[in-house]
Amino acid sequence: DTAVSQTPKYLVTQMGNDKSIKCEQNLGHDTMYWYKQDSKKFLKIMFSYNNKELIINETVPNRFSPKSPDKAHLNLHINSLELGDSAVYFCASSQGGYSGNTIYFGEGSWLTVV
Amino acid sequence: QKEVEQNSGPLSVPEGAIASLNCTYSDRGSQSFFWYRQYSGKSPELIMSIYSNGDKEDGRFTAQLNKASQYVSLLIRDSQPSDSATYLCAWGGYSSASKIIFGSGTRLSIRP
Helix, strand or coil: CCCEEEEECCEECCCCCEEEEEEECCCCCEEEEEECCCEEEEEEEEEEEEEEEEEECCCCCCCEEEEEEEEEEEEEEEEECCCHHHHHEEEEEECCCCCCCCCECCCCEEECCC | CEEEEEECCCCCECCCEEEEEEEEEEECCEEEEEEEECCCCCCEEEEEEEEECCEEEEEEEEEECCCCCEEEEECCCCHHHHHCCEEEEEECCCCCCCEEEECEEEEEEECC
């Protein structure tokens, strides 16, 4: 019974395309996140939603647009993909927006832009 | 720029020995500290969290926090091959708008 699930797990696409990654959590958490991990393993937060409200929006190109239809789902849409977007994208969730709470990660979506 | 610094390694430790991982952070306002373990090709998973100065023990793992010196460490006793992974240090502030900042991780290899 996967707690945080995201799809697709692997995605290979060409430059300029638009793609989406979907995420769902069944932990009953009210905060969800998107993190990006580059080839050097650096894990950086992109967005955070608390009860469908955007609370953290890091310096991310506006080609990236998150959407949270409800507190159990957080999707990420990426327009006009570039080579530098190749990375692993992790969805995550926690109970509450307080940063002292444990973050639970999904399995990751490996995005390769060619 | 709030940062977390870790030795990227790789750190090689013989099986059965103590592995010591260190992390320094730049923001004195940090309140919450975490160690995550990430196996190759997998997602990070929480190993330890620590909020107060001193030591916190959980099985073979001990987290140590020194807020005055702005460092946090993780000791792994009786290291096992299954401990071979990348260990990510992370810290967070103390508000609902705070975010958790991750270090770049230390790769640990336990040699038989």
